[in-house]
Amino acid sequence: MSEFEPKIVAFVCNWCTYAGADLTGTSRIKYSANVRIVRFPCTGRIDYMLLTKAFASGADGIIVSGCHPNDCHYTSGNFYARRRWMVFKKICDFMGIDTRRIVFSWVSAAEGGKWAEIVNSTNEEIKKLGPYESYHKLSTQDILA
Amino acid sequence: MARIGVFICHCGENISATVDCPKVSEVAAKFPGVVYSIDYKYMCSDPGQSMVVNAIKEHKLTGVVVSACSPRMHEPTFRRACAEAGLNPYLCEMANIREHCSWVHEKGDKTDQKAIDVVRMMVEKVKRNNALMSIKVPVTKTALVIGGGVAGIQAALDIANAGHKVIMVERDPSIGGHMSQLSETFPTLDCSQCILTPRMVEVAQNPNIKLYTYAEVESVEGFVGNFTVKIRKKAKSVDETVCNGCGLCTTKCPNKKIPNEFELGMGKRPAIYVPFPQAVPNIPVIDKINCTYYKTGKCKICEKVCQAKAIRFDQEDEIIEVAVGAIAICTGFDVKKTDFFPEYGYGKYKDIIDGLQFERMASASGPTSGEMRRPSDGQTPKKIVFVACAGSRDPAKGIEYCSKICCMYTAKHAMLYKHKVHDGTAYVFYMDIRAAGKNYDEFTRRGIEEDGAKYIRGRVSKIYERDGKLIVVGADTLMNAETVEIEADMVVLATAGVANPGAEELAQKLHVSYDQHKFFSEAHPKLKPVETNTAGIYLAGACQAPKDIPESVAAASGVAGKISCLFANNELTREPLIAFVDRTAPPEYSSCTGCFLCQPVCPYNAIEREDVKDRNGNLIKQLAYINPGLCQGCGTCVAVCKSKSIDIDGYTNSQMYYEVDALLNS
């Protein structure tokens, strides 16, 4: 049985982390291919319902990353996002959704290396946690029951 | 039904080396809605682009997905190509299969599958794109130049000569920056004051340039074409309109023992001072911290002697608000001081100085009027040691980069020393002589061959003082790493070039990104060296990274060029990727409930309360309305709105939903 390859979706902000991931590319720093990047104008734009939608559609891990505090291109997008994640993480944890599978980070446009490191470390952690069966089962088989 | 065209690029073999482009193109052809899918070696080349144009016309495409490099790179190129073919440019999307895929993964199925997923994601997104028209925004044709060094001066003059208004803000009492502190400049050894002072005067006399010295940027709001900037003009305690710069007050001021920042601690100045003779504006400033009047309330001699009655002790800081269309950051750099080096004595040896201090010593208007006099006892140093790479290329000290200009100015210093002290010996401990500019290497060779500077390839391990001499212990790696010990009279450390103090705060006020060394980050190292990621804000000179004068001036002219073309037309077209609140037929008029939880989150105050009234004017309901001129498209309000009444073009709710859906349900 081939080793479990997690499906990871990364919601990133266009100005910092997306550009940071570009820098990882131009510096040819290798990282796991299990991650797929979805671009947003700002972390403030990332809707929490997209995260549960991602889990429901089969994602095993999610990375949410944007500009460091005070670096946001729009001044405060990341601050609102930070509050939203604190509340969302609380309600998810309370409802039994595995928040270890959601990794939040700040990656600036100059931190190509950090992006590769975040992806690789998340990939390792999710590999340890294994596929998110309970949620996938909920959103696929249980629908038919 | 959607008719999508998919174009997979090989990017030479940058992509095809690890991603099987034909296979991706083949799989993409079967995606629902895709009617045309090919792969080609160079999509961004002319033939590549014309391929897109023809395909749009031939297959009547309603959407285009180009899978190649990062959209931050060639999105404009392909959108322009689609516009040429008559397809609305915002119906064209790019899938990033180079920076985010081929360059960072190993060749194999997993990478191909990722490329396929990313392309499918973009196809699903493009199906839900709307045709958009770019937004026209008025442009204030005034430029703000922050920093009055050589870069700021060049940028201001070029913009002013292009006929636009310029506002220059300089933190020090006079413009000129570090260049005004230099003695002579490489590679031509022409005197720095002689080539800079005329340009400084030109700035003061240019009718288009409004100069604020002893002033700092307090805050910046708005966006490209429409910035509002608050400038704090610190109180000089002198009325600039009245003072004629006679300088009598500076001679009569009794308190003369204050170290002069311009002379880097090697010269003194009075409490009311002009930093250097050729200062522009030639208006003195009262140093409130050290002036006896401000400390004890007595003295006021300067007020007594001033015939023009220009002294204003009660002058307050002034906040000036200006509207500008573009900002040029030319705040320059600084050099590490000698106390940064534990092994060279933590800065306690007076006769160990840094490069800038040597410049002041060699400068005719300097504290020693150009004579080589060592700070401790004023003797002429017979043996002098220059240490290159002091702090630079030294990850242990947290500075891993090369400061670029020290090799050149160290060679210059050795030459200046030999011109002034013919019987003296100059040693230079160096790592590599990095003299890559025009006539640069010839300049360093002249220093070695004609002026007899003794170059030793190796670093200095320790410097200590004994009997008034500085014992320099270094190595000569070209002589089997033999230890070299020199009894020197003076040592000059070519210390690392670092960001100016306050650079980080300025970057945060302007929302421009900066790197871990607090140098400002350019939009793209090769293709956009003078722009930042924030539209309308440009970078020139050493604030972006250590640079010499020719590069700073070239970058400044580059910035002036960019700003001139920004001001070329009265209106600025802006990306139409902004948010809007939905509107429906009466009696609801909109799904917005008027709770206005979105209003406080907008950083640009773009959300207004619109009153919906019936025919006879009484209020039916209040709705949120987003002013397209102010909205910058951050999308925070979209995620905050509970009833999802706000959406944003380019990242609509349905686009993002189906992107995630397409990505995972392969």
Add this chain to the structure above:
Amino acid sequence: MQKIKLGYYPGCSLEGSSREYNESVQAIAEKLGIELVSIPDWNCCGATAAHNLNKELSLSLPARNLALAEEAGLKELVVPCAACYSRFTTTQHELMHDETMHQKVNGIIGKEYKGNLRILNVIQFIEEFIIDKLDDNIKFEFNKKVACYYGCLLVRPNKILNFDRTEDPQTMDVVMKKLGADSIDWAYKTECCGAGFSVSFTEAVGRLSGKIVEDADHRGAEALIVACPMCHSNLDMRRPEIDKYNGKKLNIPVLYITQAIGLALGIDRNILGLQRHFVTVKLNDFKPFAKKIEVENLQITEEI
């Protein structure tokens, strides 16, 4: 006044060729009400010989001592000898950061070393337990010009020891200034004295220690203050080789910092073991202690 109990590791040289260092440490501790509890059945730390020849041995010998100290319930361990202090701290650092080596060494020494011991060199011991008691016990002002010599292993490797500054350290100077001494600025504070070559390559010790003694003497120091038995034996016992290297006889005496404190407290010279030095210590006519000496504490951490 309730006695403070501290763990103590004298080390082999403090019971052999540098007995006077142990005597002076015990003397000032006893005078100021501090009880030094030696580690039961302690063994030699292996010094340079062990890590030169075998890695596991160089970690096991110190680890056994640290394990014994933990078993005896000690919280702090005062280690006057700079070489032993360096071996203990580097061993603790390495075992705490390399779990496989940690288990391996535990296996070799047959004990469970946990690593929650605070290891203090002699200056940290003075700063923490001696300094504040000085003012009401000091009898004489040590009004001499002294050159404080730190040697190499007391301040390096700084990233692991993070004690004082690698270049131009000041902690010993501050202690000596508090005794009323005038501690000079000189160039060889942290240059190596030749340490383990004392027997096997004496000519090098002549050169290295020669430069150190000459520079201190040249700048008018009346005594060299050290905090390591190996440095002391090279600078004191190897004085003939030093004089041969310098081509002149220098009789600047070499004192341990604990002996200097002892003299200031008025403890008898023989109890402090001054008579055991090869270069006779002629220092006398100390001024009786007048008023408290204020020394502004230099910013001493190594920050760049």
Add this chain to the structure above:
Amino acid sequence: MSESHNHLVDNSLSGKIKKETGVSVARCYQCGKCSAGCPVSVDMDYPPSLLIRKLQTGLPEHEEQVLRSKSIWFCLSCEMCIARCPMEVDIPPMMDYLRHESIRLKKVNPASKNIISFHKAFLDSIEQTGKLYEMGLIVDYKTRSFNLMQDVMLAPSMFAKGKLSILPEVIKNRRNMKQIFKNTLKNKQK
């Protein structure tokens, strides 16, 4: 940075150093600061920076010169080189490893006979008594190095000053000491 691209086994001496001690000689750009600051570089056949240069080439004859060099034995481990190295190349643990390899491969430089005899005598004394018995050390060192007359003058005055104890101090748990030496220095199969 993920190291996945140089996964091929590097069995050069510098490769083994990187594996065993984590020190990468490739970081050194030959600035010579270690050689300049090293107190005993004048006694060495190859100053520290030159030694590293030889390891960087990876050529067998250079690696042979390194293992047979005087430098690795005359190094005092005084940590001055790493304290000032701009690229943080940690030379002391590298020197330790080179010494262990030089002994294991029997390539010890004859000029360092005295230094090694001293270390061996030092460790013999600890193995027997658990502590350093200085008299025993001198006797053992002299039999190994044959310079019998060294410091003969010094012994009487040391004895007079009470710095030389006749009888050795022996620890109680000598079995533990034997066990430690058997598992480390005397360990054959390593």
Add this chain to the structure above:
Amino acid sequence: MEEIKKIAKELLAENKVQLIVGFEKGSANKVRPAFFTKPEEIDQLIYNEYCIHNIALYLKKDICQKANNLAIIANPNVVRSILQLASENQIAEEKIKIIGISFEGKCVGLLDFKAAEEFSKTQPKGIKPEDKALIEKIQAMPLEERFNYWVEAFSPCIKCYACRASCPMCYCGKCNVETNNPQWIPVAPHKYGNLEWHMMRAMHLAGRCINCGECNRSCPVNIPLNILSYMLSDFILDEFDSEAGMNAVFTPALSVYTSVDKENFIK
């Protein structure tokens, strides 16, 4: 109770208000909300320990929207709902008269918004001790068990949306759960649909819910969905020192930020 009637009658008589929202006797000994427009109808107005429904709900319905100004019999939950609705620009102070009643049933007379804020601060919160115990119990469970607990708890849900209908804060004209393209929340009441619906509702009420408990009381299958909001309200109070229903001019927690929000999970 008499005092309330007197005030109500006067208001209607002097035509200060066109409508009074209160309770009247229902079948058996039940009570039901009632809307009085004429002074003589006030006789049917009653107030006893059964009048616990949060009638602030009707303020956003047509019957109240049409009335120019109205009065309402308001227990502390209703008062807090009114303040929170006012902070969300849904109610104008001049259009409403609040007849305040404490939980014990003591009438505190007419309250303007200022007085209402003081009144709501003094009154105890709606959370019952057994709710707090249930929150602790769930938080103590391991992750997997918590997940199964909630999936089971939501399984009886038939998506009747009574919780939404009974909550004064759910006044959106077109609720997000009714959008079909994209269909954020599955319509069908299967386990996945229910979990997502209740999570979205809890997030929408984060920092806005005044913990009146109506959602649980109106749920036909008694799903403990009110403790989701209780837990979040406590969390938001601790983290951001922000509490709903305490003042009329107020920005809920998720529409404001400070640069020093404490978090320990962002790398």
